[in-house]
Amino acid sequence: xxxxxxxxxxxxxxxxxxxxxxxxxxxxxxxxxxxxxxxxxxxxxxxxxxxxxxxxxxxxxxxxxxxxxxxxxxxxxxxxxxxxxxxxxxxxxxxxxxxxxxxxxxxxxxxxxxxxxxxxxxxxxxxxxxxxxxxxxxxxxxxxxxxxxxxxxxxxxxxxxxxxxxxxxxxxxxxxxxxxxxxxxxxxxxxxxxxxxxxxxxxxxxxxxxxxxxxxxxxxxxxxxxxxxxxxxxxxxxxxxxxxxxxxxxxxxxxxxxxxxxxxxxxxxxxxxxxxxxxxxxxxxxxxxxxxxxxxxxxxxxxxxxxxxxxxxxxxxxxxxxxxxxxxxxxxxxxxxxxxxxxxxxxxxxxxxxxxxxxxxxxxxxxxxxxxxxxxxxxxxxxxxxxxxxxxxxxxxxxxxxxxxxxxxxxxxxxxxxxxxxxxxxxxxxxxxxxxxxxxxxxxxxxxxxxxxxxxxxxxxxxxxxxxxxxxxxxxxxxxx
Amino acid sequence: xxxxxxxxxxxxxxxxxxxxxxxxxxxxxxxxxxxxxxxxxxxxxxxxxxxxxxxxxxxxxxxxxxxxxxxxxxxxxxxxxxxxxxxxxxxxxxxxxxxxxxxxxxxxxxxxxxxxxxxxxxxxxxxxxxxxxxxxxxxxxxxxxxxxxxxxxxxxxxxxxxxxxxxxxxxxxxxxxxxxxxxxxxxxxxxxxxxxxxxxxxxxxxxxxxxxxxxxxxxxxxxxxxxxxxxxxxxxxxxxxxxxxxxxxxxxxxxxxxxxxxxxxxxxxxxxxxxxxxxxxxxxxxxxxxxxxxxxxxxxxxxxxxxxxxxxxxxxxxxxxxxxxxxxxxxxxxxxxxxxxxxxxxxxxxxxxxxxxxxxxxxxxxxxxxxxxxxxxxxxxxxxxxxxxxxxxxxxxxxxxxx
Numbered sequence: 001x002x003x004x005x006x007x008x009x010x011x012x013x014x015x016x017x018x019x020x021x022x023x024x025x026x027x028x029x030x031x032x033x034x035x036x037x038x039x040x041x042x043x044x045x046x047x048x049x050x051x052x053x054x055x056x057x058x059x060x061x062x063x064x065x066x067x068x069x070x071x072x073x074x075x076x077x078x079x080x081x082x083x084x085x086x087x088x089x090x091x092x093x094x095x096x097x098x099x100x101x102x103x104x105x106x107x108x109x110x111x112x113x114x115x116x117x118x119x120x121x122x123x124x125x126x127x128x129x130x131x132x133x134x135x136x137x138x139x140x141x142x143x144x145x146x147x148x149x150x151x152x153x154x155x156x157x158x159x160x161x162x163x164x165x166x167x168x169x170x171x172x173x174x175x176x177x178x179x180x181x182x183x184x185x186x187x188x189x190x191x192x193x194x195x196x197x198x199x200x201x202x203x204x205x206x207x208x209x210x211x212x213x214x215x216x217x218x219x220x221x222x223x224x225x226x227x228x229x230x231x232x233x234x235x236x237x238x239x240x241x242x243x244x245x246x247x248x249x250x251x252x253x254x255x256x257x258x259x260x261x262x263x264x265x266x267x268x269x270x271x272x273x274x275x276x277x278x279x280x281x282x283x284x285x286x287x288x289x290x291x292x293x294x295x296x297x298x299x300x301x302x303x304x305x306x307x308x309x310x311x312x313x314x315x316x317x318x319x320x321x322x323x324x325x326x327x328x329x330x331x332x333x334x335x336x337x338x339x340x341x342x343x344x345x346x347x348x349x350x351x352x353x354x355x356x357x358x359x360x361x362x363x364x365x366x367x368x369x370x371x372x373x374x375x376x377x378x379x380x381x382x383x384x385x386x387x388x389x390x391x392x393x394x395x396x397x398x399x400x401x402x403x404x405x406x407x408x409x410x411x412x413x414x415x416x417x418x419x420x421x422x423x424x425x426x427x428x429x430x431x432x433x434x435x436x437x438x439x440x441x442x443x444x445x446x447x448x449x450x451x452x453x454x455x456x457x458x459x460x461x462x463x464x465x466x467x468x469x470x471x472x473x474x475x476x477x478x479x480x481x
Numbered sequence: 482x483x484x485x486x487x488x489x490x491x492x493x494x495x496x497x498x499x500x501x502x503x504x505x506x507x508x509x510x511x512x513x514x515x516x517x518x519x520x521x522x523x524x525x526x527x528x529x530x531x532x533x534x535x536x537x538x539x540x541x542x543x544x545x546x547x548x549x550x551x552x553x554x555x556x557x558x559x560x561x562x563x564x565x566x567x568x569x570x571x572x573x574x575x576x577x578x579x580x581x582x583x584x585x586x587x588x589x590x591x592x593x594x595x596x597x598x599x600x601x602x603x604x605x606x607x608x609x610x611x612x613x614x615x616x617x618x619x620x621x622x623x624x625x626x627x628x629x630x631x632x633x634x635x636x637x638x639x640x641x642x643x644x645x646x647x648x649x650x651x652x653x654x655x656x657x658x659x660x661x662x663x664x665x666x667x668x669x670x671x672x673x674x675x676x677x678x679x680x681x682x683x684x685x686x687x688x689x690x691x692x693x694x695x696x697x698x699x700x701x702x703x704x705x706x707x708x709x710x711x712x713x714x715x716x717x718x719x720x721x722x723x724x725x726x727x728x729x730x731x732x733x734x735x736x737x738x739x740x741x742x743x744x745x746x747x748x749x750x751x752x753x754x755x756x757x758x759x760x761x762x763x764x765x766x767x768x769x770x771x772x773x774x775x776x777x778x779x780x781x782x783x784x785x786x787x788x789x790x791x792x793x794x795x796x797x798x799x800x801x802x803x804x805x806x807x808x809x810x811x812x813x814x815x816x817x818x819x820x821x822x823x824x825x826x827x828x829x830x831x832x833x834x835x836x837x838x839x840x841x842x843x844x845x846x847x848x849x850x851x852x853x854x855x856x857x858x859x860x861x862x863x864x865x866x867x868x869x870x871x872x873x874x875x876x877x878x879x880x881x882x883x884x
Binding site for chain 1: 499500501502503504507748752753754757758760761764765767768769770771772773774831832
């Protein structure tokens, strides 16, 4: 069929080193469908989208567009991507943004034909029914309008298949609704939309079909009609919470408070009230961009709050952090595992003339390495050649070596495989049972259920009250998110 | 049965990834990188020697090259420390010039006691380093322009002080101390026995260090024999081909001073908390901060350290020249940076190192001298040096990208 742009993906596999992220994705999306793509963090959604976009190359499998085998949708103007980062320039007008990256319309020589550009921009907007003056600066648009301008841009270049990758997660509910309604309208006009989202309400409202990716596989694929919220939650969590064994829990009784945040405000986040007690694991969670990591940075002392107090129980209270992004914020790529692990705890091995005792340093670091079973077990291996899970272990080991009173763990299991996951959970429980206070800031529901005693969500820019995990069900948490 | 093995395979770590195998692989790569450096040095030495019909083989002349490039090499170390934390310090040449003026001027014009003069000169380095650190860390001024400006300022101040002219001791009036002038002179050699101890220590370290490249699975006797053979061959080359005793006898006090500074700096970088923090900041400042490193303070310290080493280079210039002239150290800035950047290729996997800076600096000097000895017009030397630097940096960048 000429001009068809059915998307057909078969047996798509993708591995990063030993980590199998996609384990055979089979998916056919026909013209005029509005597909909602859902799945927990780390399930492989974003890897899948990045393969479609041509950022990654699939390890094996096939992608067809309109029956023709292609490597990715990159370079095919029939397909357009709307990412969370829209790729628009705030300091330029709508016209200038729409012209970026297209062949320049010239009057003569290098002089641009402004009038033709404006006319083209007006056409692009009116084609999708958007009424905005084209000379408006991007910075004066609402987030929803910016998103729609991005849509207008890809559609102006001929896109009839739109891939929307979490573009609504940073929008307010009103703005998000406007974007989703708009996408639904384009589907009515014959376009196809694939929307990746965490917001189940959007899926229920607008899509015609739901695809859930869990653990690198399509777990369910069904028409949206007839599904309700609980059914969607069921799709997402049926794999989770299936017994992480009996993790040790710290006994009740009087606990010492180590750190307290009192009415902390940071940017447009707040008020945040949070108390960390010795021997307890507290979890905080929320959507991407909700600021849970900022709260973690405040607890760690890296960020200073705009208002409010961070009260330490004693001066010299030691804190150690596992930052959310292990490559950019965690590791020293070309330095060996040993130097990566010991950096925070160097004072411990300081001897004569402030020199570091290399033998003791190595001994202590290797002990932690063995405990965490870091592979390869050679302490001189450069950090950058390790796999994701082992990198995470090394950074974890760094925190453990410094034996802090308070652990601040951001996304402790991001990108690690199932085996390492439960190992990390066991460790976190152990740290707490030895009397440390632990804060887990994670957007992964499984993390929170497996290790936390109490947890709270950040929503509407506030930290909600803490609740006992035992009182919550996974579905309830997903509902809250 | 075969089926079971297949399924178990991914679970057990592959043999190639066992601890010993990884250790061996990394050590072997390190050995290969070191060998390339050694071979390159030998090739240059032998190549120029043959080309110049043996003139280049003169040990005394080669040691004189090193002796006279000690100020450059010290400046190289001064730039090195800031490069290690991912910053820039262009003020080192200015500091060196000012420090030379301080040593000469305060002694012969102001008649100050010599030790006070030395302390003032080093203090200059501390002060400019502090200003650099504050500008870059506190006021977030671009390091390039900030240190460029402080360097110009301090060099300018020394012009104001001297009236932009030559300063030196007259035939009458106060002189630089005799020991100081002797220290800067090439004819005064360091005691033999001290150097021999050093040579033996290097050999012993090598003997122990070689164990890291022992192939897994080699029997003890086989390995010991191999090691002994390697060491004997190395010793034979040193004695018969390179006439090591001539090198040892020819080490001047200044060269010994450079070696000591290099050793101290190396220990500082590798075996102290500060040094580890420096490496971490250079690798990933954000991660260093989150790991509890006081990044600002350590970078500040690094600028001060760079300033002090630069001031030391200026003091050495005073000792070797016996006088100060305007813009004395400015032509040394590019060779100093060359040496520091060459360290990312020499003996290394793309990281800045102390030993690499010294060796890289010597390498550049020898290439220049060798060409001139061979009859190349000296005007070409800068062109060659520029090309060598560009090639070195390009290679090191390529190595990093590949890994």
